[in-house]
Amino acid sequence: MTQQFRIEQDLSPKRWEGRKGHKIRAIVNHITAGAFPGCLNWMKNPVSKASANYLVTRTGRIIQLVRDEDSAWANGGVKKPNWRLLIPRVNPNRYTISIEHEGYGANGGDGTLTEPQYQATLWLHRQLIKKYDLPVDQDHIIGHYRIDSVNRPNCPGPKFPWDRLFADLKGVAAVAGDLRVAEDLRKVKIRIEGKEQKVVEGVIINNTTYAPVRAVAETLGRQVDWDNAKREVVIK
Numbered sequence: 001m002t003q004q005f006r007i008e009q010d011l012s013p014k015r016w017e018g019r020k021g022h023k024i025r026a027i028v029n030h031i032t033a034g035a036f037p038g039c040l041n042w043m044k045n046p047v048s049k050a051s052a053n054y055l056v057t058r059t060g061r062i063i064q065l066v067r068d069e070d071s072a073w074a075n076g077g078v079k080k081p082n083w084r085l086l087i088p089r090v091n092p093n094r095y096t097i098s099i100e101h102e103g104y105g106a107n108g109g110d111g112t113l114t115e116p117q118y119q120a121t122l123w124l125h126r127q128l129i130k131k132y133d134l135p136v137d138q139d140h141i142i143g144h145y146r147i148d149s150v151n152r153p154n155c156p157g158p159k160f161p162w163d164r165l166f167a168d169l170k171g172v173a174a175v176a177g178d179l180r181v182a183e184d185l186r187k188v189k190i191r192i193e194g195k196e197q198k199v200v201e202g203v204i205i206n207n208t209t210y211a212p213v214r215a216v217a218e219t220l221g222r223q224v225d226w227d228n229a230k231r232e233v234v235i236k
């Protein structure tokens with residue numbers, strides 16, 4: 001069953017009009033220290049200097065605070081960055097779109113998401129990737145810590161579900177529910193969890209993950225055939 005999500009609007013005054021001519025190059029993920037609705041009020045309060053384009057709550061609500069065409073105040077500071085797409089001397093808010101996730105103050109705000117929150121942010125990522133033609137890779141979908149590793153090392157936190165998010169966005173997980181993808185930029189390991197853990201090697205070419213279908217399917221106890229008439233790989 002595909003869940004239905006919608007975007008609510010609750011605009012914050014804390015933004016810059018426009019993007020100074022910059023295109024959106026990446027999605028930046030964040031975690032809030034506080035719970036909803038306090039974190040929303042904080043991002044709308046003129047006293048704080050923080051906002052984001054979107055907030056995804058623990059119950060799976062998606063709230064837009066700053067329109068995509070405007071620049072949010074989410075990641076202006078650049079300190080010891082680790083990001084290939086950074087534009088020198090341009091505020092990163094100008095060319096990124098920021099998603100805040102309501103954090104678990106009580107649990108340390110470590111990046112763990114609830115299931116409805118995960119599904120909502122996955123849906124939102126998909127919308128934005130399609131709308132702005134963003135490749136699914138670790139340059140175009142990042143965490144705040146990649147821009148400011150000094151002051152924001154834990155945004156969005158060590159337990160943010162990167163592997164699951166990338167796997168779902170690449171469609172790899174659709175092959176089998178229990179695939180986990182661990183990426184480095186070119187080679188990729190696909191860990192198949194079961195009684196015996198097995199690792200199959202794949203590669204990423206043009207932002208698409210390729211895995212040897214026979215090795216993956218047979219590890220999952222399935223058979224692979226080639227239908228020559230239809231020129232299709234058949235997994236039984």
Ligand SMILES: [Zn+2]
Nearest residue numbers: 030031144155
């Ligand atoms: Zn952040």
